[in-house]
Amino acid sequence: MDPSANPPQPQSEAPRPQRPGHRDMMFCHECNDEWYRDEHGLTCPECGSDFTEIIEEGNDPRDSHMMDHDHESDNGSLPGFDGPPPLLPFFQPNPMRGADDPAEEDISSLQFRQVAPGRFTVTGTVYRDVSPMGRPAPAPPTENAGSQAPRALGGLTNFLTNIIGGALRGPQQQQQPQQQQPPGFQWNTEHADGQNNPGNDGNQQAHGGPESRPPGLPPGVHRFTYTAGARLLPRDPNNPGPRGEPVDELNNVIVGLMAALGEPPGPHHHDHFHSAGPVPINPLVHLFAQMLPGNGQFGDAVYSQEALDRIITQLMEQNTSSNAPGPAPQSEIDKLPRKAVSLEMLGAEGRAECSICMDEVNIGEEVTELPCHHWFHHACIAAWLGEHDTCPHCRKGITKQPENATNQGQAGGSSGPTAGSSSQGQMPGAFAGGEGTSDNPYVL
């Protein structure tokens, strides 16, 4: 489907579904305070003013404060949440017009906004004089240097294409009905070519936004507007499993950016890398880094050491099980010696307890002793060893493995925490049940 042959679909008319887990942020026009609506309601908890507003995507009262607009937002009536989101309400003429870098000229506005802690939207409009469909097929690198695409963006787009490979969908595929688009991602492609697209003006009306085509834009120029949101989830140590509200798919974010840059989708000229020398440092990266000083993170990309640390910690949190020692084989647990509690096993006060159930033990009671000489009720320690091959006190394992084999055993155990006796034989790093703790652990 050639985008230039079809009038754009008024996709932004569709109400934007409220995402699960979204919390309304409130903003006070009196004192610029911000808070969560569900915590403090509509009245400013700081100054008690009613002159407040819900911060929404596309309607961020903080912007007008910062820019000192004449335009006063409709504070009297709070904007209905289910209404169509105003698209690009702050269109401004391209401040970069006339700049040397062709890439900068094309990007008329690119806005990153933090709408709530950890929640971002990026909105941008890009004017391109290159049709996404019209881009010539893989060109020889020498010609590439003079091709229509902004030179500096070639490296990024190639790089992104390599990352997402076949998953990349082009703008023409994005022109599909709204329901096929992933949530949180909107796509609009418009054409400024008045000859082929007489409905152009009407469609802009339909958006209701103040945006207009900058004067002097030649026919054949395509305008892409995209909106993408990303929810950066804080770590949740209580529930590290899959989340109901995932971060926007990497693909969506990248596709949005790629289309904005006018790069044709699909298979790419990989020879670009070989002959074009080092990939040029992309100005966008610096741009992003400057735009995101707070947390240096956008979707799945990070731009600061701190943000990277955060992600790594998060990944480690989500995989804690692989850190923990695996279970001990049932046969080893069964082989642990039992003994009766004797006088010398009692503490200084003449009493002792099983440290797992905290029940007091009496002389003569049968307990199970680990190789490290710590003892417990058999049922108690068996339940623990069934999950972790460590002594609850000193963390020494009951399978007599040398240090370097321990890691192996842990790795194997993590994949099957409920490994029954039938599968122990195959556990890497574990000794075959029948042979017990052989002297040579390296028998294969």
Add this chain to the structure above:
Amino acid sequence: MSSVAKKRILKEYAECSNDLPSGMKVIFDEANLTKWDVVMEGPAESPYAVCLELAMCFDKRSLMHQGGHFKLEINFPNDYPFKPPVVNFKTKVYHPNVSNDDKGSMCLGMLRPEEWKPPNKVISVLHLIQNLLVEPNIDDAIETSIANDYKTNRAEFNKTAQDWVKRYAK
């Protein structure tokens, strides 16, 4: 929930009542053993403390409204003590080791699943929490920006922490 877990939680509660860290109170519901509500005063030597000068001027009852009281929730998993209890700050607190969201999660040290061992007791968890309010564990921070604040700009950290106490810890 296993009877082992129930028995142990009851025993721990009995033990706790004699040995609670100062300024802590456990609200315990026999009908629901697995959830303990804890009210804790900010330790005196921390920025989370009740403002002492103010405290001098008021009697003890009004002191209760001066802030510095944090609500925590301790939830015991069904397979306690084989899994660690889960600690959440119900009161917002500006602290590197407490997640700055509506959960207020704490996950460090003995509370980590891979670090937990059954002989650990809730009472030591409570002591850990109190020690952390006095001295955050920067190397194990869950909120790196707050940790950074603590490391590089202690005055600012203390100020924000106190502001939050005034605002939230009533």
